[in-house]
Each structure stands twice: as structure tokens, then as C-alpha cells.
Amino acid sequence: MSTTVSPLAPKRYPTMPEIAGVRIAAAEAGIKYKGRKDLMVMVFDEGTEVAGVFTRSKCPSAPVELCRQNLPGGRARILVVNSGNANAFTGKRGRESTAVECKAAAAAVGGSESEVFLASTGVIGEPLDAGKFTHLLGDLVKQAQAGAWKDAAQAIMTTDTYPKYLTAKADLDGVEVTINGIAKGAGMIAPDMATMLSFVATDAPIAASALQDLLSKGTNKTFNAVTVDSDTSTSDTLMLFATGKAADRGAPRITDAKDPRLAGFRRALNRLLKQLALQVVRDGEGARKMIEITVTGAKSSRSAKKVALSIANSPLVKTAVAGEDANWGRVVMAVGKAGEPAERDLLSIWFGDFRVAHQGERDPDYSEEAVSSYMKQDDITIRVDLGLGNGKATVWTCDLTKEYVAINGDYRS
Amino acid sequence: MSTTVSPLAPKRYPTMPEIAGVRIAAAEAGIKYKGRKDLMVMVFDEGTEVAGVFTRSKCPSAPVELCRQNLPGGRARILVVNSGNANAFTGKRGRESTAVECKAAAAAVGGSESEVFLASTGVIGEPLDAGKFTHLLGDLVKQAQAGAWKDAAQAIMTTDTYPKYLTAKADLDGVEVTINGIAKGAGMIAPDMATMLSFVATDAPIAASALQDLLSKGTNKTFNAVTVDSDTSTSDTLMLFATGKAADRGAPRITDAKDPRLAGFRRALNRLLKQLALQVVRDGEGARKMIEITVTGAKSSRSAKKVALSIANSPLVKTAVAGEDANWGRVVMAVGKAGEPAERDLLSIWFGDFRVAHQGERDPDYSEEAVSSYMKQDDITIRVDLGLGNGKATVWTCDLTKEYVAINGDYRS
Numbered sequence: 001m002s003t004t005v006s007p008l009a010p011k012r013y014p015t016m017p018e019i020a021g022v023r024i025a026a027a028e029a030g031i032k033y034k035g036r037k038d039l040m041v042m043v044f045d046e047g048t049e050v051a052g053v054f055t056r057s058k059c060p061s062a063p064v065e066l067c068r069q070n071l072p073g074g075r076a077r078i079l080v081v082n083s084g085n086a087n088a089f090t091g092k093r094g095r096e097s098t099a100v101e102c103k104a105a106a107a108a109v110g111g112s113e114s115e116v117f118l119a120s121t122g123v124i125g126e127p128l129d130a131g132k133f134t135h136l137l138g139d140l141v142k143q144a145q146a147g148a149w150k151d152a153a154q155a156i157m158t159t160d161t162y163p164k165y166l167t168a169k170a171d172l173d174g175v176e177v178t179i180n181g182i183a184k185g186a187g188m189i190a191p192d193m194a195t196m197l198s199f200v201a202t203d204a205p206i207a208a209s210a211l212q213d214l215l216s217k218g219t220n221k222t223f224n225a226v227t228v229d230s231d232t233s234t235s236d237t238l239m240l241f242a243t244g245k246a247a248d249r250g251a252p253r254i255t256d257a258k259d260p261r262l263a264g265f266r267r268a269l270n271r272l273l274k275q276l277a278l279q280v281v282r283d284g285e286g287a288r289k290m291i292e293i294t295v296t297g298a299k300s301s302r303s304a305k306k307v308a309l310s311i312a313n314s315p316l317v318k319t320a321v322a323g324e325d326a327n328w329g330r331v332v333m334a335v336g337k338a339g340e341p342a343e344r345d346l347l348s349i350w351f352g353d354f355r356v357a358h359q360g361e362r363d364p365d366y367s368e369e370a371v372s373s374y375m376k377q378d379d380i381t382i383r384v385d386l387g388l389g390n391g392k393a394t395v396w397t398c399d400l401t402k403e404y405v406a407i408n409g410d411y412r413s
Numbered sequence: 414m415s416t417t418v419s420p421l422a423p424k425r426y427p428t429m430p431e432i433a434g435v436r437i438a439a440a441e442a443g444i445k446y447k448g449r450k451d452l453m454v455m456v457f458d459e460g461t462e463v464a465g466v467f468t469r470s471k472c473p474s475a476p477v478e479l480c481r482q483n484l485p486g487g488r489a490r491i492l493v494v495n496s497g498n499a500n501a502f503t504g505k506r507g508r509e510s511t512a513v514e515c516k517a518a519a520a521a522v523g524g525s526e527s528e529v530f531l532a533s534t535g536v537i538g539e540p541l542d543a544g545k546f547t548h549l550l551g552d553l554v555k556q557a558q559a560g561a562w563k564d565a566a567q568a569i570m571t572t573d574t575y576p577k578y579l580t581a582k583a584d585l586d587g588v589e590v591t592i593n594g595i596a597k598g599a600g601m602i603a604p605d606m607a608t609m610l611s612f613v614a615t616d617a618p619i620a621a622s623a624l625q626d627l628l629s630k631g632t633n634k635t636f637n638a639v640t641v642d643s644d645t646s647t648s649d650t651l652m653l654f655a656t657g658k659a660a661d662r663g664a665p666r667i668t669d670a671k672d673p674r675l676a677g678f679r680r681a682l683n684r685l686l687k688q689l690a691l692q693v694v695r696d697g698e699g700a701r702k703m704i705e706i707t708v709t710g711a712k713s714s715r716s717a718k719k720v721a722l723s724i725a726n727s728p729l730v731k732t733a734v735a736g737e738d739a740n741w742g743r744v745v746m747a748v749g750k751a752g753e754p755a756e757r758d759l760l761s762i763w764f765g766d767f768r769v770a771h772q773g774e775r776d777p778d779y780s781e782e783a784v785s786s787y788m789k790q791d792d793i794t795i796r797v798d799l800g801l802g803n804g805k806a807t808v809w810t811c812d813l814t815k816e817y818v819a820i821n822g823d824y825r826s
């Protein structure tokens with residue numbers, strides 16, 4: 001946990017409402033960090049349904065493997081998350097550790113092991129001694145309270161400089177339901193997934209299969225459209241829990257993702273996922289500026305996203321933005337290296353509202369002074385029109401600063 | 414041109430021999446830099462044959478387009494290179510500029526426009542006013558001398574901290590031939606191509622088609638196996654010129670790349686290309702350490718190279734090496750994100766001779782102290798065995814330091 005808070009941190013934090021059927025507790029287990037909470041449990045009432053999306057890494061962590069194994073059951077009673085150690089690339093001992101943790105968590109909550117979900121974040125490759133904290137789980141479950149969302153967000157931080165938590169309301173067939181979410185970054189952030197860990201819960205009564213559809217589709221333009229450093233974690237986990245408690249207030253149980261009554265909920269969920277994803281970018285390691293990159297006029301939206309990510313992941317574009325330099329030549333370079341259809345002489349590029357390049361050359365009308373002044377802002381927008389078709393995509397990233405290098409040059413030691 | 418020379422710069426420079434049929438001159442044209450040479454001509458005797466490989470960027474520079482247009486002719490009389498301005502993304506004016514330059518160069522050397530080759534390196538997107546230096550070409554051709562290879566290497570530098578030039582001898586059917594080469598980096602370096610500009614010349618009598626085959630195959634394990642920052646330039650150019658003058662001393666003219674008499678020349682050329690490529694890496698922007706990454710046990714050599722480049726381009730791996738941290742967990746991460754076949758529980762990882770991970774977990778026998786001491790060296794070797802097949806590849810990169818960010822945060826201004 002860094003001592004200097006990102007200049008892009010939210011100016012205000014929301015007051016988190018309770019989600020009926022969800023209780024939270026956090027503790028100092030001393031896994032790696034001293035003097036801060038590093039263990040969090042989220043306890044769910046019986047009947048809670050669950051969906052998840054995970055890293056596409058070929059070397060996933062042991063907790064990711066356990067979540068994948070339990071997800072088809074569709075039910076969740078408890079989520080246990082620790083920071084400080086990722087339990088990734090820990091081989092047989094990693095699996096033994098999740099087995100011990102899973103058993104203890106199931107016993108603590110009085111549920112089945114198939115209803116347990118785990119996540120770990122921190123250093124890779126160090127064995128995680130679950131025995132150091134499993135004895136805490138029983139008390140944590142007992143102490144868990146409905147309102148402790150901020151504690152949860154804080155307990156899962158690693159190099160994050162601020163906790164990330166958000167809440168939203170949605171209308172489900174005339175009944176107001178609530179969605180709460182927490183997330184943590186802050187390096188090794190690239191699709192897919194983009195965040196290392198994010199957990200969202202709602203009281204809406206939505207069946208696991210519909211929940212999964214909502215979540216999988218919702219990540220495309222949110223968590224899978226942000227990148228800090230093009231590095232994909234072995235532990236990326238995004239889960240959505242639905243307690244169904246709003247049924248007590250008359251909300252209908254939804255079993256089909258195509259149900260038109262889900263429209264409002266879907267909008268609210270996607271907005272919340274996007275805001276959580278952007279909070280991760282705004283807290284990207286060493287970030288001083290947020291960059292929104294939109295590519296239009298591509299042959300397809302898939303192609304547009306590939307070009308946008310090529311720009312977003314270019315160290316030369318990111319260092320130029322860090323230096324407040326509207327160096328659109330590097331944007332051209334990044335378009336060119338993406339390997340997607342592009343015609344130099346049809347390209348146009350904007351920084352903010354300033355068109356700096358048009359039809360393959362510098363726009364003769366743009367004012368270097370005005371653009372330079374624009375580049376001093378915290379939030380920078382880059383738009384590229386390829387002039388070829390209707391494909392469009394937006395991605396988000398942050399600048400690449402000396403602080404990123406400093407943070408990652410001595411993270412493990 | 415930086416004022417601080419890379420700590421990885423060569424301790425000694427070679428004395429460059431002459432190549433019969435090649436003359437060189439350089440001048441201060443004041444294109445962008447002040448007080449240094451920024452314009453270079455290489456003049457070739459009639460009958461010189463040529464091969465080239467260029468950037469795969471979809472937005473290539475105007476000089477790259479001109480070279481591609483003239484290459485099928487197979488003949489070269491003059492090469493003109495400027496630094497300070499890349500003449501890239503300069504649209505119609507870029508093409509007008511290369512046309513003016515081409516015409517002036519052909520007139521200066523008394524040859525055809527189809528025998529002119531051009532390269533430009535520096536800022537992208539600024540129109541290049543060829544009129545500022547074309548009047549110099551006539552005198553440069555007259556002044557050109559056989560021995561001026563070091564001048565040539567210096568004139569093409571941009572953010573390079575030292576000039577890159579090498580020479581080699583080869584036996585061609587009992588006759589000694591010479592190969593000289595120069596190169597420049599130092600950012601926006603990734604396959605394909607890896608260097609922005611490199612020019613190699615020989616007195617060996619080799620026909621253009623055979624020359625092209627040698628060069629194209631030679632780049633795969635040399636220039637296309639190095640990366641500084643994963644950013645591919647719009648201007649990458651590697652050319653090989655053969656004056657054929659060694660025929661005067663009895664060397665046979667070779668017209669078929671499969672000719673067994675080429676074996677020694679091919680070896681010497683490939684070694685020279687590799688050494689030039691490594692010099693580019695050793696002068697990567699902000700580089701303090703050179704990293705050699707070998708992946709073995711992959712399903713194929715293509716797969717091995719993809720995994721190796723995923724490691725080489727990972728900002729988290731590169732910053733860890735900068736911090737002298739043997740953080741092999743990040744190597745696992747980079748293997749996992751490459752998308753190639755990999756089995757966590759079969760992976761082994763070495764830093765130097767120290768095996769730090771084996772069969773999916775930390776090697777219980779490795780000494781953290783010994784590895785930490787190893788990480789203090791200038792040259793770091795990382796080896797990953799995937800345990801799946803016989804595919805193998807080696808790539809080279811440098812660490813990612815605060816200096817990289819500093820150099821690229823204010824390059825244009």
C-alpha cells in the first residue's frame with residue numbers, strides 16, 4: 001500500500017448501503033503486511049447465486065482454479081480474500097492451501113465446500129500458509145456486519161493508493177434493488193481481465209445462469225477495456241453475487257438474461273462495472289493522468305479495439321502523455337504496429353477537441369499552444385478515425401511515469 | 414543524442430576497413446540538431462546490388478515506400494540518410510520530399526532515380542524540407558571517402574548514446590571478403606523490424622536475389638529477435654549492399670542463395686547482424702542491463718519466440734530486472750499471458766545458472782542470496798523451459814528504467 005494517494009483518486013467516496021443477505025468482516029492476519037487488514041470474508045445468506053469471470057492466463061493461481069471448479073454449482077455462501085500473497089505458481093502446495101482454506105471456510109459458515117470462493121493477491125510464487133489464518137475464519141463469520149464494504153475494499157488492496165468501492169440502485173420491475181462493488185488494482189493490469197480482483201453483490205433475485213450472461217457481456221466494454229501495463233495477472237477475478245433478498249419486497253426472480261425486465265439492472269450493473277474499472281486505471285501504478293482512447297472508422301469493432309489497445313499499451317504514447325507532449329506521431333506508430341487494416345492517408349487524430357492530424361499529415365490549422373495547454377489536464381482524450389468503416393471502441397489507460405518504474409523496481413523486496 | 418553514454422556501450426570499437434566500391438560522407442545540414450552531422454551519403458560503384466527488409470507498420474514512412482519501390486530493380490548507386498526528422502506521416506508532402514531528394518541524389522551520383530535509396534529517422538509527422546539539404550548532395554558525393562564508416566554511424570544517431578559499427582571477414586571460395594555494418598536505435602524498437610536503421614555493405618559479388626534471401630533469413634534470429642519497448646517504428650530499414658569488387662581478386666559471383674560456397678559468408682553476415690542488433694539493445698533508451706531470454710521445450714520455435722517476446726516486452730519483468738530483483742513470479746505471469754501452450758506444473762525457470770522454479774513451484778534448493786548477487790550484473794540471462802516439446806528461441810531486450818521514461822517524456826519538445 002503506497003503512502004502517496006494518486007492525484008486521480010475520487011474527490012468523494014459514496015456511503016455504502018447494506019445489501020440484504022451480505023455480511024462482511026476483515027482482520028489483520030499478518031500474511032505479509034503489518035498494521036493493516038489483509039484478510040476479508042464476505043458471508044452470503046443461503047440461496048445466494050453467483051457468476052464469475054477469470055484471467056485467461058495459461059498459468060492461473062490456485063484460488064482461480066478453485067473458483068472455476070465451484071462456479072458451475074451457481075451457489076455461494078462465503079468469499080475469502082487475502083492480500084499480500086497471490087498463491088499463484090505454488091504448485092501442489094498451492095492446491096493444498098486452497099483445500100485447507102476451503103474446508104475451514106465451509107465449516108465457518110456451515111455450508112458446503114462447493115459454495116466457497118477464494119481469491120488471493122500479492123506476490124507470486126511464495127507458498128501461502130493457510131494455517132496462518134484459517135483459525136480466524138470462524139470469528140470473522142460471526143463478527144461479519146452488513147455495512148463493512150469500505151473495510152472490505154481496504155483489506156484487498158496491495159499497491160493501490162486508495163480503496164475502490166461504489167454503489168448503484170436499479171429498478172427491477174418496479175422494485176428498487178441495490179448493487180455494491182469493490183475492486184483493487186493496481187499493476188499487472190490488462191485485459192483479459194483488467195482488474196486483479198473485483199467483487200459485486202446485489203439483492204436482486206437473479207438466477208446464476210442469467211447472472212453469468214450479464215457479467216460476461218458487461219466486462220467487454222468495462223474491465224476488458226482497461227489496461228495499465230499490458231501485463232495480465234494470474235489471479236484476475238471478477239465475481240457477482242445475487243442474494244435474491246429483494247424478493248421479500250416483491251422483486252420478481254429472473255431466470256433468463258433476455259428478460260426485458262432486466263434492462264434497468266443491466267444498465268446500472270454495466271455503469272458500475274465501468275466506474276470500478278476506471279477507478280482501477282486512475283490508480284494505475286504511478287499514474288498521473290487518465291487517458292481515454294477512442295478509435296472510430298475501423299473495419300469492425302474488434303479491429304477498433306485492437307488498434308485502441310495498441311495505442312493504450314504503447315510505452316512511447318504513455319510516456320509522451322506523462323510528459324504532457326501531444327506527440328501524435330507516436331499514435332500513428334501505434335496504429336501502424338497494430339497489424340489491423342489502416343490507411344495512412346485516411347487517418348485523423350484528435351487530442352481532446354483538437355484535430356492534430358488529418359488525411360495522413362499534420363492538420364495545418366491546429367494550434368500547438370492550445371494543444372499543449374490541453375495536455376496539462378488530468379484527463380486526456382485521444383481519438384483516432386481510421387476512415388475505413390463503422391467499427392468503434394473505447395479503452396482506458398494511464399500514463400507511464402518514473403513512479404511506475406520505482407514501484408515495480410522494488411515491489412518484492 | 415544523449416550526453417550520458419550507456420553503461421552497456423562497447424569497451425572497444427573496431428577499426429573499420431574500407432569496402433571497395435563504397436565511399437561515405439557526412440555533413441551538418443541543420444535539419445534539427447545543431448553542431449553535429451545529421452546527413453550521410455553512401456556512394457556505391459556501378460554494378461552494386463542491393464537487398465532490404467523494412468518495417469511491417471501499416472503506416473510506413475515516405476522513404477520506406479520509396480525504398481520498397483526501387484528494391485525490385487536490385488541496383489544501388491547511392492544511399493542518403495538524415496537524422497532529426499523521420500519524414501513519416503507527412504502525407505503528400507512526404508512523397509514530394511522524397512521525390513525531390515531522389516532526383517537530386519540521382520543527379521549527384523550520375524545514376525538513375527531507381528538506384529537511389531533513402532532513410533530518415535527522428536520526429537514523426539513534421540514535414541521534411543528536402544530543399545534544406547539537397548544542394549549539399551553534389552559536394553558530399555565528391556568528398557566521399559572509403560574509410561568514413563564511423564562518421565556514417567554517428568550521422569544517423571538520434572537518442573543513441575554511442576555509434577554502432579562493426580566489421581567482419583568471410584571466406585568466399587578461397588577469397589577473403591569484408592562486411593561492414595552500421596546501425597542506430599534506440600527507442601521504438603521491436604520486431605519486426607527491431608532497429609530503426611541499419612546499413613551493411615560488402616565487396617562480395619552476390620546477386621540481388623541471393624542477397625535478399627540471405628538478409629531476410631538472417632533477420633529472424635537477429636534484428637527480429639530484439640525488443641526495447643515493443644513499439645515498432647514506421648521507418649525501420651535494414652539494407653545490404655554488395656559492390657562485387659572482390660571479383661577483381663578472384664571471388665566468384667554467386668547468384669543462388671543455396672550455393673554451398675556462401676556458407677562462410679552467411680555465418681559471418683548473421684553474426685554481424687546479431688552483434689549490430691545486440692548493440693541496439695545495449696543502447697536501448699535508459700538501458701542499464703541487457704537481458705537474454707531463452708525459451709526451450711515449447712511446442713514449436715514459433716511458439717517459443719512468442720513466449721520469449723511476451724517476457725521481453727513485459728514492463729513488470731523489465732522493471733524487476735532494473736531493480737535487480739529475481740522476481741520469477743512475473744516471468745510466470747508473462748508466460749501465462751502469451752496465449753501459447755504452457756502447463757504451469759511443467760515450468761522451470763532459471764536466472765543465470767540458478768534454477769529458481771521447477772515443476773510449477775519455487776525450487777526449494779535455490780539460494781536467494783546467490784541469485785540476488787547474480788542480478789547485480791550488467792548482463793542477465795533468463796531461461797524458461799516449458800517442458801512440452803523441442804521448440805526453442807532466444808530474444809534480447811533491456812531493462813525498463815526511470816531514464817526511459819525521462820527520455821521519452823520530453824523527446825519532442
